[in-house]
Amino acid sequence: MNDTPSTTSPSTTDLLAWRGLAPGADELDRIELLRAQAEEQAALLHGMAGIRYEEPGLVWRARPTALVDGGPR
């Protein structure tokens, strides 16, 4: 038995089934494309420089000073 952890990504079908979703076979190509786009988008976000100490401010709850005057928080 090989104890080396697999580096293979779970299949799209398995990922969706994990959430109880079972698309038709004719939809998988489209969903694979969406998955590729999603992975690309997530990588962009995690690769962004300059946000090591940024917090996810709930800016939509109130008018943050930074949005008004451009100054620091």
Next chain:
Amino acid sequence: MSAPTDVAPVAATGSPLTITDAVAALREGEITATGLVSAAVAASEAHDEALGIFLDRYDEQALAAAAAADEAYAAGDPVPPMLGIPLGIKDIIVTTEGPTTGQSLVHDPSWSAGEDAVVVQRLRAAGGIVTGKATTMEFATGVPDLTKPVPVPRNPWSPERWTGGSSSGSGNGVVVGSFLGALGTDTGGSIRIPAAYCGITGLKATYGRVPKSGCIPLGYSLDHIGPMARSAADCALMLNALAGHHASDPTCVEEPVDDYLAALTGDVAGLRIGVDALQRAWPDRDPAVEELFEAAVSVMAEAGAEIVPVELPAWEETMAANRVTSRSEALAYHQPDLVERWDDYFDSTRQGLASGTFFTGADYVQAQRVRRHVQQLVAGLFTEVDLVLTPTTSLPAPRIDELGGQAWKFGGTHTGYWNALGNPALAVPMGFQDGLPMSLQIIGRPFEEGTVLRAGDAYQSVTSWHLATPSLDLAG
């Protein structure tokens, strides 16, 4: 003064009637609300079936409201600012007249039945008349599914092409005169994209400026309700009614509301306007788009604005943050139904929603960190300029028969960046490419809708793209 007469939605000048024109004519007794609403109903009779404007029409109720409006005008007492103006409401926003479906087989139409959303309450209080529920994309996302039993919204400029979405009927209904203004919603561009494709004006105000209670959510932290109409002045008039805190929406802010009509000075003198053509966002676009955009910028410069080249920061990351946030928040709302009723969802809706499963919790949080960071970068940029101009889209309206294969790229739309950040953004027509409308996007600082609308109105005071009409028999 001649006796009041019935009027078509096209004024005697050949230009379409705007809300501000109609209000003036009503106040002067040149037209009646009954005539105005009758003309709107006639336009719907002529074009609704072919163009897919409505999911439900309330002709009788609208005509009854118009008769009451005429009585109020006749009484000579002070009247609300939009009394007698026919309006369309996107069918994810509840109204008392009938059910709200979200253009979906899945949504429970009894949800909030018999109620008005806060925005509808406010429009009625301002004198607006609800003519019906306008088509949307299912749950305000995706593209048409031709296999489902709902209207397919078509573009009045070229009916084989799409209106854009998701505020589709709100867009084409304004063009043909089924109503003079409409409510749309915007999570990644769903007001501004159909406004662009249909050749009208649409405003996404600052996040939190307009209460969203009574509206089916898509992306909680990205959703906006806003006006769509012929002109920036019409949007200002509607925003005067719509804006302001309401406790029913926890994301709605307690920020003073300006008089947006009063902000329309007719000029842009003294404003510093940043310009980003966003060629990097869609490098293969038609050079004609460049020319239209440059011409629009020149109009602003000639009107007295100082033009400043800028580059919007972290464009791709911010667009990605919009998509990660939207997909994650939408899946949170839809997941139970998606599991139980996959086949009842439209194909593009369910596939798009399902793609939310590919994001982790960390991805979602990272998107919020990116949003916060870029908000501050852009706030810094707005210390250098008062407004920013970009194209609203790099491409004109796509053909409906081409949507299924490529809609997910949705390339060439430059709107979601501002949903991620929350700034107000206005789409105004800036000309035509191959007979199809193209649009200029005007963005401002948070809560400075007045400046955004001022620039849009000044642009429209020296251009007439917003008054162009397709070659339809609007009188039916």
